[in-house]
Amino acid sequence: MEKSLWTSCLVVLLLSPTCLSITADYLITGPRDDKCAALGGICQNDNQYCTGSYFSNKCAGPVTTRCCTKNITIRDTKECKNVMIISRDSWGARRPVKVLPLKTPVGDFFLHHTDTKNCTTAKNCISIVKSIQQYHMNDKNWWDIAYSFLVGEDGHVYEGRGWKTVGSHTRGCNDKSLAASMIGNFNDVLPNAAALSSVKRLISCGVEIGRLSPNYSLFGHRDVRDTDCPGNALYKNMSSWTHFHIHGPGCP
Ligand SMILES: [Zn+2]
Structure with a gap:
């Protein structure tokens, strides 16, 4: 197919409301939710129960949407020297x-x-x-x-x-x-x-x-x-x- 035809097809696809919303959604959430997926987690509201650990900055959306993993990753608050x-x-x-x-x-x-x-x-x-x-x-x-x-x-x-x-x-x-x-x-x-x-x-x-x-x-x-x-x-x-x-x- 010619390059110009590809472009016009793409434009038509993008102009459909569903397609536009999926594209916009991907542009906003795709790359950042992938960080959570890479940890084997899912992005969810952090007022919810999580079977594993919570991680910040791995999900799109508000700061309360955070990555909940399946497994536990132990981290020390590092507030105390002699006790974890x-x-x-x-x-x-x-x-x-x-x-x-x-x-x-x-x-x-x-x-x-x-x-x-x-x-x-x-x-x-x-x-x-x-x-x-x-x-x-x-x-x-x-x-x-x-x-x-x-x-x-x-x-x-x-x-x-x-x-x-x-x-x-x-x-x-x-x-x-x-x-x-x-x-x-x-x-x-x-x-x-x-x-x-x-x-x-x-x-x-x-x-x-x-x-x-x-x-x-x-x-x-x-x-x-x-x-x-x-x-x-x-x-x-x-x-x-x-x-x-x-x-x-x-x-x-
Ligand atoms: Zn008591």
């Missing part, structure tokens, strides 16, 4: 409904347990962390996973709302404290050595980076609410930790 905090995007956290900034440093640190199965591998811990976020957002109707951090017996800390956001972990104290939840039920047994050492390092890091006051006080959830949390065994153990109850909680 696995970032929200790594574990595929959904975007919070709303975020309230936390005024730091806070004076209180609360310990919880998740009262779920425990986990000794990142894969299992991430699956529990995802299901807790689903439960807190879908069933409890909270803006996000409740805790500032979660700690697994794989020795990793999992970023919840993090250092800078008000949580919904300890009613009455949320805007004055940070909280970590140990993954498992610790009424009869203690978290293993890896988890205990990670949570202690997390708390020290909070002081080092100025999010937790150097004269902070450590509490268990049961100190302010009628609950077993963080479990009998863990509560007994933490009562020998430095900073335990060094001053009363400034909340009901």
Whole structure:
């Protein structure tokens, strides 16, 4: 076919409304969504559940359209030197409904347990962390996973709302404290050595980076609410930790 004929055919095709919209769509979304496809992911609204990890800048459209992969890629928030905090995007956290900034440093640190199965591998811990976020957002109707951090017996800390956001972990104290939840039920047994050492390092890091006051006080959830949390065994153990109850909680 002659070159001019090709051109006129192409012009006719492009002028059809369907064709034009497909072409425009491709020009806008094609190349950028390909970056997500290359990671084996799909572009979706990041308020949705994701089986793997979330990545930014791999999808067309608004910043809330992000790449959700099938597999997990573990990334450290790099906020703390001696403990790895696995970032929200790594574990595929959904975007919070709303975020309230936390005024730091806070004076209180609360310990919880998740009262779920425990986990000794990142894969299992991430699956529990995802299901807790689903439960807190879908069933409890909270803006996000409740805790500032979660700690697994794989020795990793999992970023919840993090250092800078008000949580919904300890009613009455949320805007004055940070909280970590140990993954498992610790009424009869203690978290293993890896988890205990990670949570202690997390708390020290909070002081080092100025999010937790150097004269902070450590509490268990049961100190302010009628609950077993963080479990009998863990509560007994933490009562020998430095900073335990060094001053009363400034909340009901
Ligand atoms: Zn609790």
